[in-house]
Amino acid sequence: MTETQTKTSSPEFRAAAGAIDGLRNDLLRQVFDYRPLPPLSPDGRVVRRLPEGMRRLVVWTPHALVLFAAFLVMMAGFAEWDYRFLMGVVPAIPVAMTLIRPVAAFWASMLATVFCGILGSELWGPSTFAAQVVVMVVVAARTRPRTAAWMWLLTLLFGVLVEAGDPSITAPLATLSAFALLVVAVVQIRRDAEREVTVQRTVTAVERDRRTLLEERTTIARELHDVVAHHMSVVAIQAEAAPYRVENPPPELEQAFVTIRENAVAALTELRRVLGVVRAEDYEAPDAPQPTLAALDGLLDNVRETGLETEKVITGAVRELPQGVELSAYRIVQEALSNSLRHAPGASARVELGYVLGGLGLRVVNGPPRGLVKPSPGAGHGITGMRERVAMLNGEMTAGTTEDGGYEIAVFLPVPLSDGPEPRETAGSAADATGDADTVVVERGGGA
Numbered sequence: 006m007t008e009t010q011t012k013t014s015s016p017e018f019r020a021a022a023g024a025i026d027g028l029r030n031d032l033l034r035q036v037f038d039y040r041p042l043p044p045l046s047p048d049g050r051v052v053r054r055l056p057e058g059m060r061r062l063v064v065w066t067p068h069a070l071v072l073f074a075a076f077l078v079m080m081a082g083f084a085e086w087d088y089r090f091l092m093g094v095v096p097a098i099p100v101a102m103t104l105i106r107p108v109a110a111f112w113a114s115m116l117a118t119v120f121c122g123i124l125g126s127e128l129w130g131p132s133t134f135a136a137q138v139v140v141m142v143v144v145a146a147r148t149r150p151r152t153a154a155w156m157w158l159l160t161l162l163f164g165v166l167v168e169a170g171d172p173s174i175t176a177p178l179a180t181l182s183a184f185a186l187l188v189v190a191v192v193q194i195r196r197d198a199e200r201e202v203t204v205q206r207t208v209t210a211v212e213r214d215r216r217t218l219l220e221e222r223t224t225i226a227r228e229l230h231d232v233v234a235h236h237m238s239v240v241a242i243q244a245e246a247a248p249y250r251v252e253n254p255p256p257e258l259e260q261a262f263v264t265i266r267e268n269a270v271a272a273l274t275e276l277r278r279v280l281g282v283v284r285a286e287d288y289e290a291p292d293a294p295q296p297t298l299a300a301l302d303g304l305l306d307n308v309r310e311t312g313l314e315t316e317k318v319i320t321g322a323v324r325e326l327p328q329g330v331e332l333s334a335y336r337i338v339q340e341a342l343s344n345s346l347r348h349a350p351g352a353s354a355r356v357e358l359g360y361v362l363g364g365l366g367l368r369v370v371n372g373p374p375r376g377l378v379k380p381s382p383g384a385g386h387g388i389t390g391m392r393e394r395v396a397m398l399n400g401e402m403t404a405g406t407t408e409d410g411g412y413e414i415a416v417f418l419p420v421p422l423s424d425g426p427e428p429r430e431t432a433g434s435a436a437d438a439t440g441d442a443d444t445v446v447v448e449r450g451g452g453a
Contacts, residue, residue, distance in 0.1 A: 031151060032159075037106060038108065046064075088125070108144065115159075128164065128167055138181060141157065225333075241270050244262045245262070298331045308346070324360060353372050355368075367415070
């Protein structure tokens, strides 16, 4: 390896090369780019609180401040004895340029300083001194901290060289500009950090919602697996037993039942294989069958033991619905009551079931929280699971607060008429022996 290659690969050389490249990117490339200063956002923390008419004017505050600074620089130049007009207007032009071409404004300010220094008796007169500080502050606020550091170093080097090694005049400028640029850099770094944190929070919230959605869908898939597997098993068993119920069945009929059984077993195998893909490693299959609306009374009794006053209202003729519909309806009621316990302690809850020809109407509403217990914060994952179950069944769901400060969840799950079995007799059934389809059953229970 040659000496030149060694120097080229040294850390010092790479640091210097990186610094020079940063200077080239920040202040030498695209010097004359047109970059107008945008107005303030009308949704800002302070601006959004102002009246509409005032808000339209306040968003242009940065532009007004820069132009006012240019006016002050011009007035400072007019206070000088020699060449008042030029000493005021020339340094004010770069200040105004920061609104549209910030990088070019810095170099223009340096040229204005040389021009005024030739006309006047000193390099940093009142107008050029103020113009240089204002230009560096505005450009630093519009770019990044590294650009501010380069501008300060170039200004300091320029002042020392022009003053022939006497920093007595450049030192005040360097001190004041360093303090101002440090403040701007700190504010800018904090603003960028807040913006990055906001972006990360948004990404995290999106990922959390997506993960929650996948978990809810996985849970629904596991539960519906038991329902579908039961039906497929019944089909396979009946297809196998059907030929023995007919005396001397034709071979075509036996072959048809064999085909039905084979397809049912194959579908059941594929269903279990697909479920294994979404099943968690620590998942344990439930020992008990999946609940239906027939087990709703037991759920309400358990909730009442926790102190939540509940009331159940049933309208219409109670009948058995498809297992998937009953399972989803039970889980929706279960989650809604759990939300009532967490977010509305001390309130009462009302569960309404409406059996109609087109499906099942479900409504769970609770009052505002009462008592000394504070509501538990939540991330809204329960609502996500409810919506997934309702969307799976092509139903409709609304959720929101009530006028008295409570919360209401209303769901409709459609059930085709061909899918609905015959009405059933249950404890507290809404259909009596006469087949009345408009009976209303109300069951109330107090807290323990």
